[in-house]
Amino acid sequence: MRRQLCAAALAALLAACGGQQQDQGQREPYASTYAPPAAPAVLIRHATVLTGTGSRLDDGDVLLEDHRIAKVGKDLPAPSDAVVVDAQGRWVTPGIIDPHSHLGVYASPEVWALSDGNEATSPTTPNVWSEHSIWPQDPGFEQARRGGVTSMLILPGSANLIGGRGTLVKNVPATTYQEMKFPGAPQVLKMACGENPKRVYGLEQHRFPSTWMGDVAGYREAFAKAAEYKKKRDAARGKDAKGEPPDRDLGLDTLADVLDGKILVQMHCYRADQMATMLDVAQEFHFKIAAFHHAVEAYKVAPLLKASGTCAVMWADWWGFKMEAFDGIRENIAMVDAAGACATVHSDDPIGIQRLNQEAGKAMAAGWRAGIDIPRERAIRWITANPARLLGVADRVGTLEHGKDADVVVWNTDPFSVYARADLVYVDGVLRFDRANPPAQPDSDFKLGLLGQREEMP
Amino acid sequence: MKSTMIGNGIAAALLCGASLPAAAGTVAITNAEIHTLGRAGVVAHGTIVIRDHRIDAIGEAVQPPAGARVIDAAGKPVTPGLFDAYTSLGLKEVDAVEESNDAAPSKPRYSAALDAADAFNPRSTLIPVTRVEGITRAATAPEAGESLIAGQGAVVSLGSLSNWLVKPKAAMYAQAGESGAKLAGGSRSAAWAELREAFDEVRHAGMPRLSPDHPSLLGPLDVEALKPVLSGDEPLVLYVNRASDILAALKFAEDENLHLVVRGGAEAWMVAPQLAERQVPVILDPRLDLPQRFEILAARPDAATLLQKAGVLLAIAMDDEFNTHNARNLRQLAGNAVAQGLDKEAALAAVTLNPARIYGVDGTLGSLEPGKIADLVLWDGDPLETTSFPKVVFIDGQEVPATTRQTELRDRYLQRLHLGPYAAGK
Numbered sequence: 001m002r003r004q005l006c007a008a009a010l011a012a013l014l015a016a017c018g019g020q021q022q023d024q025g026q027r028e029p030y031a032s033t034y035a036p037p038a039a040p041a042v043l044i045r046h047a048t049v050l051t052g053t054g055s056r057l058d059d060g061d062v063l064l065e066d067h068r069i070a071k072v073g074k075d076l077p078a079p080s081d082a083v084v085v086d087a088q089g090r091w092v093t094p095g096i097i098d099p100h101s102h103l104g105v106y107a108s109p110e111v112w113a114l115s116d117g118n119e120a121t122s123p124t125t126p127n128v129w130s131e132h133s134i135w136p137q138d139p140g141f142e143q144a145r146r147g148g149v150t151s152m153l154i155l156p157g158s159a160n161l162i163g164g165r166g167t168l169v170k171n172v173p174a175t176t177y178q179e180m181k182f183p184g185a186p187q188v189l190k191m192a193c194g195e196n197p198k199r200v201y202g203l204e205q206h207r208f209p210s211t212w213m214g215d216v217a218g219y220r221e222a223f224a225k226a227a228e229y230k231k232k233r234d235a236a237r238g239k240d241a242k243g244e245p246p247d248r249d250l251g252l253d254t255l256a257d258v259l260d261g262k263i264l265v266q267m268h269c270y271r272a273d274q275m276a277t278m279l280d281v282a283q284e285f286h287f288k289i290a291a292f293h294h295a296v297e298a299y300k301v302a303p304l305l306k307a308s309g310t311c312a313v314m315w316a317d318w319w320g321f322k323m324e325a326f327d328g329i330r331e332n333i334a335m336v337d338a339a340g341a342c343a344t345v346h347s348d349d350p351i352g353i354q355r356l357n358q359e360a361g362k363a364m365a366a367g368w369r370a371g372i373d374i375p376r377e378r379a380i381r382w383i384t385a386n387p388a389r390l391l392g393v394a395d396r397v398g399t400l401e402h403g404k405d406a407d408v409v410v411w412n413t414d415p416f417s418v419y420a421r422a423d424l425v426y427v428d429g430v431l432r433f434d435r436a437n438p439p440a441q442p443d444s445d446f447k448l449g450l451l452g453q454r455e456e457m458p
Numbered sequence: 459m460k461s462t463m464i465g466n467g468i469a470a471a472l473l474c475g476a477s478l479p480a481a482a483g484t485v486a487i488t489n490a491e492i493h494t495l496g497r498a499g500v501v502a503h504g505t506i507v508i509r510d511h512r513i514d515a516i517g518e519a520v521q522p523p524a525g526a527r528v529i530d531a532a533g534k535p536v537t538p539g540l541f542d543a544y545t546s547l548g549l550k551e552v553d554a555v556e557e558s559n560d561a562a563p564s565k566p567r568y569s570a571a572l573d574a575a576d577a578f579n580p581r582s583t584l585i586p587v588t589r590v591e592g593i594t595r596a597a598t599a600p601e602a603g604e605s606l607i608a609g610q611g612a613v614v615s616l617g618s619l620s621n622w623l624v625k626p627k628a629a630m631y632a633q634a635g636e637s638g639a640k641l642a643g644g645s646r647s648a649a650w651a652e653l654r655e656a657f658d659e660v661r662h663a664g665m666p667r668l669s670p671d672h673p674s675l676l677g678p679l680d681v682e683a684l685k686p687v688l689s690g691d692e693p694l695v696l697y698v699n700r701a702s703d704i705l706a707a708l709k710f711a712e713d714e715n716l717h718l719v720v721r722g723g724a725e726a727w728m729v730a731p732q733l734a735e736r737q738v739p740v741i742l743d744p745r746l747d748l749p750q751r752f753e754i755l756a757a758r759p760d761a762a763t764l765l766q767k768a769g770v771l772l773a774i775a776m777d778d779e780f781n782t783h784n785a786r787n788l789r790q791l792a793g794n795a796v797a798q799g800l801d802k803e804a805a806l807a808a809v810t811l812n813p814a815r816i817y818g819v820d821g822t823l824g825s826l827e828p829g830k831i832a833d834l835v836l837w838d839g840d841p842l843e844t845t846s847f848p849k850v851v852f853i854d855g856q857e858v859p860a861t862t863r864q865t866e867l868r869d870r871y872l873q874r875l876h877l878g879p880y881a882a883g884k
Contacts, residue, residue: 108750143748195554299871319864320584320783322554329864331872338877351745351778358790361844369847370868371878418793418844450755 030131032181034170036428041065043078044410047087052094052384052399056377062092064406067429072400090423091415093380094400095150095407096356099266099313099387100293100346103141104134104154104169104177108350109446114138118157119164123201123209124222126189127250128164130156134177139444140350145171145433147354148409148422151182153391155293158192158268159200161209161218165254166190166266168391170407172427173443186392188290189258191219193269193278194324216277223285226255264290264392266313270324272300279308291390293346294318295336296328302339311342311390315352316359316366333360333382334367334374344386356383361416376416484509485852486522487836490531493803495538495811495825500803506536508832511855515828529836529850537806537841538826539594539833539853540789543741543773543813544695544721546782547588547598548578548614548622553779561782562603570630570656570687571679572609574598580614580622584783586862589616591786592835592848594858595624597817602633602697606641606652610683611695613817617833617853628817629719630687633697634707636753650706657714660684687716693816695719695741700753701728708736719816722777724754727761730768739816740770743777744795762808763799773816774808793842805842831855 027033042064049060051072061076062069078084105117116133119125134154144152150171156163166189168182193215202210209215229252236245246252257263265282269275269292282289291311292298296319298305298312305312314336319328337343345360347353364379381398388398397405406429411420425433442448485508492501498516507514507523514523522528551558560577578598588596599611613625633641634649642648656675663681667674676684686692698707699722708729711718720726723740726733733740747759758764765772774791775781792805800808814824822831832855839846851858872878 108748109752109755110750111752139749299868299875302875317784317787318780320552321779323552326552327867329868331868335868335871335875335877338881339875350748350750354745354747355794358794358844362790365845365847367878368845370872416844418790418842419797421797447749450749 030129031178032183033176033178034172034174034181034183036067036172036430039067039428039430041070041079041082042085042406042426042429042431043076043082044085044087044092044408045076047090047092047410049092049400050377050380050415051401052380053401054377054381056375060092062400062408064408064426064429067406069400069402069404069406069408071402085410085424087410089413091411091413091420092400093148093409093411093415094384094398095409095425095427096148096383097387097391097398098144098149098152098347098353098356098383099291099344099390100348101144101152101154101353102157102348103144103152103350103353104136104138105130105156107135107138108140118159120157120159120200123160123197123218124162125160125164125251126162126222126254128156129167129187130154130164130190131167131177131181134167134169134180136174136177136180137444137446139442139447140353141171142173142443143350144353145425146422146435148357148411148415148425149353150407150409150425150427151393151397152353153188153266153387155188155190155266158190158196161192161197161215162222162255163190163192165263168393170427172430172432182393184396186262186264187257188264188266188391189254191265191267193267193274194271195322196268212274216281219278219281220284222255223259223281223287226252226259227285230256230259258287259285261288264288264390266291266293266390268293270294270296270322272297274324275301276304279304279310290392291342291344294325294348296325296332298341299329299332299335300327302336302341305336305341306339309342311344311386312336313344313346313387313390314363315348316345316363330362330366331370331372333363334370334372337374337378337382338367338372342386342389343382344390345382346387357411357415357420358418361418364416376414379416484514484523484526485529485855486526487529487531487536487834488522489533490536490836491533492516492826493535493537493806493841494827495803495807496827498827503533506826506834508834508852508855511832513826513828513830513832513834516826531836534839534849535837535841536826537592537835537837538810538824539835539851540592540809541813541824542593542596542781542785542788542809543775543816544777544781545596545598545775545785546574546601547584547596547616547785548580548582549574549598549600550782551582551584553783561601562608564604566603566605568609568677569605569607569680570609570676570683572600573612573627573683574600574610575612575623575626578612578614578622580619583863584785585616586859587864588785589851589853589858590848590860590862590865591789592837592841592851593785593788594833594835594851594853595814595819595823596785597628597813599629599631599695602631602637604641606634606638606649607632607656607680607684610692613819615853617856617858621854624823625817625819627683627686627692628819629693629695630684631695631697631721635698635700635703635722636751637697646703646706650710653710654714656680657684657688660688688714690715690717693717693719693818695721697722699724699751701725701756703753704729705732708732708738711738712736723765724757724761726770727758727764727768728756730765730770733765734769737771739773739812740765741773741775741816744774744791744798744800746777759794760798762795762805766800766804771812771815772804772808773812774805775813789842790844793844796842802842
């Protein structure tokens with residue numbers, strides 16, 4: 001047992017060394033320092049397994065070994081020293097991935113000092129990175145973990161047309177954000193359509209942009225500049241470099257990386273017509289929009305989303321809080337899915353993130369009532385495989401397949417039920433939450449001594 | 459084209475519904491698992507008879523009367539219509555569209571005098587969206603806005619364009635705690651002083667003021683509105699969360715002799731014995747388990763269970779800005795409380811009978827008992843489950859139309875995109 005632990009630790013160390021930490025003294029700035037600690041192999045047996053690939057396996061087994069999914073099947077033999085979990089009557093799914101969260105950047109408590117999600121001083125701020133705002137002590141992370149969330153995209157807010165870079169994290173306890181950063185995941189760029197930018201700048205500050213056409217002009221001007229910058233940057237690179245590189249501009253670096261396809265665009269957009277306009281902007285400047293977020297009217301343009309390969313990131317039922325959210329319907333997610341486009345569920349909320357499984361359940365049932373047949377093995381993809389796809393990590397997480405990261409949740413019952421609770425949550429094969437043995441102390445420093453659990457004074 | 463016709467049909471149906479006398483007739487729901495929330499408890503396999511507006515009979519041996527419309531429940535559950543203990547239904551269409559939002563004034567000249575019933579729109583598109591999900595009654599109230607005292611709420615029916623006002627001036631709403639302190643200039647002490655002064659002004663109405671130079675907090679209409687609160691006839695629903703704020707509220711209510719209801723109550727579980735002893739109910743959102751504010755540091759997911767066990771009268775309602783558009787998620791909140799240990803019937807009571815008790819309308823509403831108003835829901839599964847939905851909703855003995863603006867949007871695009879029932883091959 002001990003030998004195996006040591007071997008796993010060594011492997012993890014080697015992996016870390018061989019990856020981004022090429023030289024102890026020369027770590028790439030802002031690179032992930034996350035490496036899962038050693039963990040024994042785990043064999044989960046006799047569960048109802050939703051694999052995230054669209055399959056359901058009754059009385060199935062899942063083997064986690066060396067931080068990876070080793071095998072999914074029936075009657076798998078237990079390796080010696082493996083921890084065996086009898087999951088009879090329980091359900092197993094891939095770890096939930098929230099493609100839209102502000103945990104850490106709009107942390108709890110929601111005080112000014114921890115409100116670091118919107119650099120609302122200019123409508124275009126591609127130079128900022130949300131990861132620099134993440135407060136790892138946000139108690140929201142551990143509550144999300146109890147809800148089975150193993151990865152989440154931390155985004156800047158939507159005040160700006162171009163809000164800055166976002167970062168994928170693994171939901172593990174950490175003192176620095178680098179210890180949570182998903183190794184090797186592409187960064188993303190947050191952009192925003194519609195009411196928010198024109199309200200924050202036009203209405204509240206009497207400056208550009210104050211209209212939707214102003215919003216569109218703002219994106220186009222930014223990408224026109226980025227195209228020029230990229231041309232100079234490309235020319236100065238490589239063996240046949242011609243000319244001087246441009247003066248370094250952090251914002252244009254980001255946008256040029258978008259044009260290079262290295263950074264994925266995640267665009268806050270509610271209205272159907274605005275999504276269509278943005279697909280044209282993307283076409284004009286030759287970049288791709290990975291997903292429209294919130295996408296309250298995605299059901300109206302589902303074929304367009306399918307054709308462009310753009311995902312829709314949606315709520316199960318939020319509607320009506322703004323004019324652009326007035327046409328929200330419960331069947332949005334099911335209809336986008338049924339039309340053959342990529343449908344996902346997100347929270348955008350520290351309370352909602354704790355029950356994305358229930359949100360998917362509501363959306364699935366709304367589909368049933370609309371005559372759309374959605375089995376549970378398909379609906380689970382809305383919170384696992386599909387978000388992995390739009391985040392560019394489908395080869396790493398989102399399904400229970402050999403070689404993928406062992407991000408796994410064991411649920412006490414059907415995960416779409418209102419009564420479902422995560423019993424066991426594994427991140428990279430490491431047990432990070434066990435409902436039967438909850439940690440004696442909270443993970444967040446902030447919650448220490450604040451719980452009101454122990455009242456020892458009279 | 460089809461959707462236009464559907465739209466006209468519904469408009470016509472609504473008009474007819476409004477002008478017709480209540481010819482609901484007699485309905486018998488047979489073969490049902492009836493959660494009465496009354497003395498009969500759960501009738502595992504029974505029949506419920508509705509005659510006109512009222513419940514006529516419930517029981518295992520009850521037979522459908524001759525000529526009654528019979529609905530076979532096929533063993534599915536029937537519950538009372540759900541009752542939202544705190545929402546602004548009928549007061550707003552779109553939060554961020556000011557013209558359509560009357561939940562709270564941004565520059566209030568009045569406070570206690572503001573009456574939700576004056577602004578209530580029974581034709582709000584939100585009402586059908588909410589009632590098709592089984593919510594039949596609501597305490598619709600002003601939002602906590604820019605004044606410590608927000609104004610008066612009303613108990614309304616979600617099933618009538620004409621007789622929607624069930625109980626006017628059902629409660630007065632106010633806030634203390636963090637938000638109250640902020641409004642009072644930045645301290646809790648200032649907020650309590652201001653609330654005390656307001657009630658003093660009511661108590662001394664008509665008498666010469668001790669210090670005429672000190673500006674009044676209240677206008678004459680506010681004073682009038684607060685008189686039934688001061689006499690204890692109208693409950694004061696006070697938004698407080700921190701345990702110490704709740705204790706301060708108990709003291710305030712005792713000093714002023716008020717009929718107090720705590721809304722928020724995130725830390726109420728810490729002072730549950732005191733609340734139970736004083737018979738002060740709590741309107742709680744069981745989802746809120748994060749220290750999102752300093753006043754809710756000890757919020758915990760099983761708070762509803764702890765309050766129930768301590769004997770506190772518990773209602774469940776949303777405590778966030780979605781408590782109006784998504785009032786329909788009331789039962790999901792109750793389900794989450796059950797997942798955290800609350801007894802299922804107690805959770806149902808927290809969204810049916812207990813709100814009716816809090817607002818003093820439990821004589822006619824909140825449970826299924828002969829003689830009570832026939833607000834009830836036949837569900838297609840466990841009423842608290844995410845995947846369940848009403849099969850039929852009755853308000854005042856009348857079946858509620860299943861159509862809403864949202865189902866019309868859905869049907870238009872299902873048809874346009876050839877999805878669901880319009881998919882190729884179906």
